[in-house]
Amino acid sequence: MPPAAPGPILRRRRLGIELRRLREQAGLTGDQVIERIGWASASKLSRLENGRSRPDPDDVGVLLTLYGAQDELREELLGITHDAGDMRGWLRNFPVMTQQQRAFAELEAGCAEISEYNPVLVPGLLQTPGYARHRIMSAAQVAEEAGDLETEDPETEVRARQARQSLLTRSPDAPRYTAVLEEAALGRRAGPTEVLHEQIVHLCELALLPNVTLRLLLRDTRVGDWYLPPTAFSVYRFADPLDPETLAIEGGFTDVMSTEVNTLNRYKVVFEWLSSAALSASDTLSWLIEATGRLTGTAAESTVAFGPATAPTQRRRDSGRLTTDR
Incomplete structure (x- = not known):
């Protein structure tokens, strides 16, 4: 039976929307974020915000700290980060799929x-x-x-x-x-x-x-x-x-x-x-x-x-x- 919980792709998109919203709320551009946290490439942030990569909890935690996310929101988004990366666990609900x-x-x-x-x-x-x-x-x-x-x-x-x-x-x-x-x-x-x-x-x-x-x-x-x-x-x-x-x-x-x-x-x-x-x-x-x-x-x-x-x-x-x- 398919799970009622959203799949990892949807979780990644939800996380990306929230991260972009928090960045804009903090008044930061993508380049400013990259410079402050020392990432080598702006594409890493872009992929996260567009839901195109598997999020790393440590990376998300660094961003949430930079953006000043409140504890309750931080906990929620880190939970979404875990769900977004747990493809193997989610797929246990299904037979082999293309x-x-x-x-x-x-x-x-x-x-x-x-x-x-x-x-x-x-x-x-x-x-x-x-x-x-x-x-x-x-x-x-x-x-x-x-x-x-x-x-x-x-x-x-x-x-x-x-x-x-x-x-x-x-x-x-x-x-x-x-x-x-x-x-x-x-x-x-x-x-x-x-x-x-x-x-x-x-x-x-x-x-x-x-x-x-x-x-x-x-x-x-x-x-x-x-x-x-x-x-x-x-x-x-x-x-x-x-x-x-x-x-x-x-x-x-x-x-x-x-x-x-x-x-x-x-x-x-x-x-x-x-x-x-x-x-x-x-x-x-x-x-x-x-x-x-x-x-x-x-x-x-x-x-x-x-x-x-x-x-x-x-x-x-x-x-x-x-x-x-x-």
Whole structure:
């Protein structure tokens, strides 16, 4: 089970923000700090303040003394310093992970709210082992044909993804999770029929969790003023308001993470547009249920996706069962 405590990456970012705030509060520039404590390079301070290096408790202690930090704050920040450096202890909660999986696991741990959008795939936290395996194997094939032979074992990655997914049912503090899914992520190109059927059934089950909201964006739906989101992204919000909101922009082979406020706000606006354009949670569940029948040839076509312009059947949660509103 993933830990509820934030991971080392988030702790480093929190520590960096606090150290920069204290330095500025003390009226010191980076060069002045380096000169006073005798560090050889300004890059060491820069890496600490930007959360890009494992902090040394002695170094942090020297900075806190220079900045005149009060005892209570000093104790708190030294505790954060310890957490920020304890990667090995934190990773004991997980199976073996790739660097990419570990970065996402660190963001997800300690999260209070996650908002995700992916234009072509089911997000990793929602994938079945079969769906994930096809995604991982196809990526490995691309790497192999590109001459990169240092690929990870697919089953190791599948197990790591399953470990991350357990945070959605973590008790008692599972995060609120909202995802906007594209219809293309569940189309015929995404995998064999049996894999897609299993994935859609799994989405139906997840949609019934009280902390999970799924919304489907149909292929021809207009978003905003014909806006086309360029890539997958996730926004992470944390229980502690002093921990910075974090944006993860997911590329095909590389990911970018940012806490820059203006960039975050733009992606929040985009997510609101996507959510507004997508089907409601109840209509999404209707579409998913009907899609399982379409895949096995046992149901009529969905009125939501393919039928006449009539209101789709509305389903709601009631005592754990699906009921129909007329």
